[in-house]
Amino acid sequence: MISNFSATQALKHVTLIIGALIVILPFYAMLSYSMKSPHEIETNTGGFFGDQKPMVDEWCVKANNPSGVLPSEELKQACTKTPIVFNYVSAFTKAPLVRYLLNGVFVTLSIFFIQVLVALPCAYALAKLKFWGRDAVFMLVLFCLLIPVHAIALPLYIMLSKVGLINSYAALIVPWTISVFGIFLMRQFFMTIPDDLIDAARIDGMSEFSIVWKVMLPCAIPALMAFAIFSVVAHWNDYFWPRIAVTSDRNYFTPPLGLRMFKGDSDGDVYGPMMATATIIVTPLIVAFLLAQRKFIEGITLSGMK
Amino acid sequence: MASVTIQNIDKSFGTVKVLNGVSIDIEDGEFIVLVGPSGCGKSTLLRIIAGLENQNSGSIKIGNNIVDNLHASLRDIAMVFQSYALYPHLSVAENISVPLRMRRLNFLQRFPIIGRFIPGSKAAKASIKKDVDEVTEMLGIEELLHRKPGQLSGGQRQRVAVGRAMVRHPQAFLMDEPLSNLDAERRVHMRAEIAELHRRLESTFIYVTHDQAEAMTMADRVAVMMDGDLLQVDTPRNVYANPVDIRVAEFIGSPKINILSAQSNDTGDVNVGDMVLAGVKSAAKNSKIQVGVRPEAVTLEPKNSAGIPCHIVHHENLGSEAYFHVELNSGERVISRMDASAIDQFSTGHDASVMLHSNNVLLFDNDGQRIVTHNEVVM
Structure with a gap:
């Protein structure tokens, strides 16, 4: 087998492995911390899983001992848990994480749904219809791609607060409903769909809107999946905008904002439950991604058209 | 079944003139082939007849109706495209039924689940199925009904495309180089099949091709076009033996x-x-x-x-x-x-x-x- 050894191949693999490690390590730390006790995290002991030695839950003790005198042994006994249970239970009890997750699902899916509702007809018009000023409109779309979100965050905030929408689902959803990236991506994909297919649909009696939803959409499933991943990942993980749009009402918190509950309060940083929360937040994305990946590979082929 | 009258059609794209006052009278039930080298305007003329493109001037009459301002779907014509243009996500049966669904079912009845509960949809769907079955039987594609276009061969796709055109018994069939994506052997075979279909349907066929062999073998009359001009409309025999223009003489014959x-x-x-x-x-x-x-x-x-x-x-x-x-x-x-x-x-x-x-x-x-x-x- 020595004869098959290739220095360049080995070098490539080493580089890729290092790259993979850099990407994976934060997730490794997150998963590991979510299972360890605070002491183990501070001293960096216990390996990946930690020792899982039962520990005393200080929050539990404090909550059941309002007088502040030295807690009884019984109470300490009742508040003793293994670190992994402590971390994950705290993640759900210290903050209403379930509500945040549902908020996240609602906001992300609403954004995606409305984005598709806007982007598909738009992309269809830009790709397949001839009208005066089409190229100018497309240039505007490209131009909008260049504008960073952060640049317009403040004016957006002011506009939303003027109409009284701050601290609402609308504030979280409305600014994202028109995705120029989505329009651009779908337009590029629609360009590859033969005009004959659209003409056939017109002769068959479909209206332009029917063509968008009944012909273009089914053909564009692979592109739409790609767009869904971009959109859902970006908005599920978004910390910046919800932090601005939700100023006081914690009922509208999205999952990333939930992480703040464990950060920098009077107890100091509590990494265990925080990392447990982070793990819970990323899990749905990873699961969705794996499911979508299969769909990607299966993807509806366009081979029937050419 | 209807005659098609093309009167003085002019068309330009920007400054490029593609059709110069083309006039043809196509009789009811006639098989006419528009033939010419690529870029001669024959496909544009077909698209104007179909209503997919607007002429600059001139007029199209199908039967006794002037259709210039009618949308493609209201002209009661069917078209078979070069690329077949089958809906890739629909099965063969669904592909063929689309034109009927769009005409016989209303907006609500076409909805996936709700549609079932709208009055009248059951009878309409049964009549659609009956018509689709009739067409698929005629074309010999019954066993393909549940396949997707991606799983069909070129010849089979071509038949499905013809089926989708036939199913609503249009006034005229427009065909835009329907055989040019097939291999040579299959093309010769389909040539005979389409001519036979025309005899059976007794409908008006307007067929566009750049292949003079297709024109000569299938047509009742051949219309030779060149550079946006219609040079000669005549029987295949006359176009060959008695061309009026040297360009016709040069184009026809190999x-x-x-x-x-x-x-x-x-x-x-x-x-x-x-x-x-x-x-x-x-x-x-x-x-x-x-x-x-x-x-x-x-x-x-x-x-x-x-x-x-x-x-x-x-x-x-x-x-x-x-x-x-x-x-x-x-x-x-x-x-x-x-x-x-x-x-x-x-x-x-x-x-x-x-x-x-x-x-x-x-x-x-x-x-x-x-x-x-x-x-x-x-x-």
Whole structure:
């Protein structure tokens, strides 16, 4: 087998492995911390899983001992848990994480749904219809791609607060409903769909809107999946905008904002439950991604058209 | 079933003129083939008839109705596209039923689940299924009903596309090079099948192709188009034997017609090189003209004084016949089509004499217009 050894191949693999490690390590730390006790995290002991030695839950003790005198042994006994249970239970009890997750699902899916509702007809018009000023409109779309979100965050905030929408689902959803990236991506994909297919649909009696939803959409499933991943990942993980749009009402918190509950309060940083929360937040994305990946590979082929 | 009247259609894209006042009267039940090289405007004309493109001026009449302002779906015509344009996400049965669903079901009835509960949808769906079954049986594609277009061969897709066109019994069928995506063998087969379908449906067919073999074999009448002009509409036989324009003569026929420059004298005799064409009198006297001779009207003979001396440059043996490419002293090339047995006598590199069969000679003036000769009259 020595004869098959290739220095360049080995070098490539080493580089890729290092790259993979850099990407994976934060997730490794997150998963590991979510299972360890605070002491183990501070001293960096216990390996990946930690020792899982039962520990005393200080929050539990404090909550059941309002007088502040030295807690009884019984109470300490009742508040003793293994670190992994402590971390994950705290993640759900210290903050209403379930509500945040549902908020996240609602906001992300609403954004995606409305984005598709806007982007598909738009992309269809830009790709397949001839009208005066089409190229100018497309240039505007490209131009909008260049504008960073952060640049317009403040004016957006002011506009939303003027109409009284701050601290609402609308504030979280409305600014994202028109995705120029989505329009651009779908337009590029629609360009590859033969005009004959659209003409056939017109002769068959479909209206332009029917063509968008009944012909273009089914053909564009692979592109739409790609767009869904971009959109859902970006908005599920978004910390910046919800932090601005939700100023006081914690009922509208999205999952990333939930992480703040464990950060920098009077107890100091509590990494265990925080990392447990982070793990819970990323899990749905990873699961969705794996499911979508299969769909990607299966993807509806366009081979029937050419 | 209806006649289609095309009156004076003009069309330009920007500054490029693609159709110059094209007029054709297509009779009810006729199979007409629009043929011409690519870019001649034939597909544009078809798209204008279909309503997919608007003409700049002129008018289209289907049956007794002027359809210029009607949307494609309201013109009651069906079109078969070169790429078949089947909906890739729908099965064969669903593809064929789309035109009927759009016409017989209303907006609510077409909805996926709710549609079932809207009154009347059951009966309408049953009638659609019946019509789809009828068409698929006629085309012999019953066993493909549940497949997706991606799982079909080219010929099968082509049939499904024809089925989708047939299913609603349109006034006319428009076909835009429907065979050009098939391999040569299948194309010959489908050619016969489409001609047969036309006989069975007795409907009006307007068929666009750049392939003169398709035009000649299937058409009742051939319309030859070139550079946006309609040059000639006539039976395949007449288009071949009696072209009105040198461009028609050159486009139709394979191998291409031989064109030789010639001179007519004041009595109308025609001189090709030193040879006088016996029995041919040109109406254009004393002028430079062009002589067109089909390859089968050119024969080679051993060197003699009656024919035009030539040198055989190349010969092709096609089994039943052979093509001889010869060069005249003037440098002009001529192709002769003879029985394959002639190869024994004439072969590449030898000298011979070319004989032109005078009664098959076509004369054109320098602008390419047909000149009247004494023994035939241009139509």
